[in-house]
Amino acid sequence: MNKECSILLVDDHELVLDGLTRVLETAFAYGEIVGFSDAQQVCDEIKRKNYDLYIIDLQLKGMSGFELITSIRAVEPNARIIVATMHEEVWTVNRLVEMEVDGIVLKSSASEHIVQAVNTVLSGDRYLCPRFCHLKNQYVSKYLCRAKKMTPLTVQEKLILKYIVDGYSSREMAETLSLSENTIETHRKNLFVKLDVRNVAQLVSVALQTGSVNDKFSI
Template sequence: MINILLADDHPYLRRGLMQILRDEFPGAVIGEVANVPELLEQVQKLRWDIVVLDLTMPGRGGLEALHELKRLCPNLPILVLSMHPEDQFAVRVLRAGGAGYLTKESVPQEFVRAVRILWKGGKYITPKAAELLAAYVDRHGDTEQPLHDSLSDREYEVFRMIAAGQTITEISEQLALSIKTISTYRSRVLEKLHLSNNVDLARYAVEHHLLT
């Protein structure tokens, strides 16, 4: 019997995923949480075979949650679901210890297959993700790697939100961080990317295909 924990703040999506899993894995134990604190509590309280994690969880966010999950449970397979294309986050997720990256538009076609692969101890890596990983490895053997590769996961997240037109206040509320903290991240991003303002950030993101 398989134990699967669903972590997503959208109840309708959780119900849909739960129904798919119940149809494909009769007798499975399926849990659900809506935020990162509940997620971290559950993985420490019970034994789970797989965690299905939404990348855009409110508050601390999916990438930060992924890092914390791997610290608490290094061997726990984590399948990350995202609304973002693979070229924007797949490599970061896999580098952080995720066992698979699946875009939400691929559900339900690939979802069950991904879960089965993780349950057998494998990693769910699409041909596109494999190509991106190979390109990342090639870049890091090259002095001409993109500047945004130097951003931390949180810096990258804040960078994309600013580039998409969100204000510091909006980002602060969405990530549950202070305005001062978000401003600090913005300053670090500008420095690392050698840019001057938000318009430059938006232009850079568009030129490097980093926005959905």
């Protein structure tokens, strides 16, 4: 990293922010490293100045890291972004892949991985830490296997599942599809059985993880 390079860090935990700053200051002799603990401050800052690299946590004050990434790219479409997060849930893994960020480092990783991520991303390549790659591969194997074992959904079940994922109530689905609420509830129960879930939250999660809504696996 040369002295013209600038990095913006954002994490709502001051200890983590200080730790990341020290790691990067130790690894790189030159450059500007600026830290923020509040997402709104970052939104104000990017209107004033563009940075060569952004390192972002997902759990922030005022808005999520995903929302902040969208805000940064609205101002700077080609912004290079690394996500540093403690969250390892499958929906987080899925969404990070969909966001196409430039680097992903899980906080359970050694500090050397954030340094590698910075070097790699500033060189124009993408960096995924070993732990993230392991989780991604693990989830792919697990949920593709689950998808193969599932009882196939009917066309109408897939349609209703999509409406459930989109947040529609049974009444709204009944009105939209010109069906009775009893028919909608019957389809709901069948979906619970076929996808082997106990509640709507699990139903939505499994639908997204296995691609039951659009026949496409998202990871």
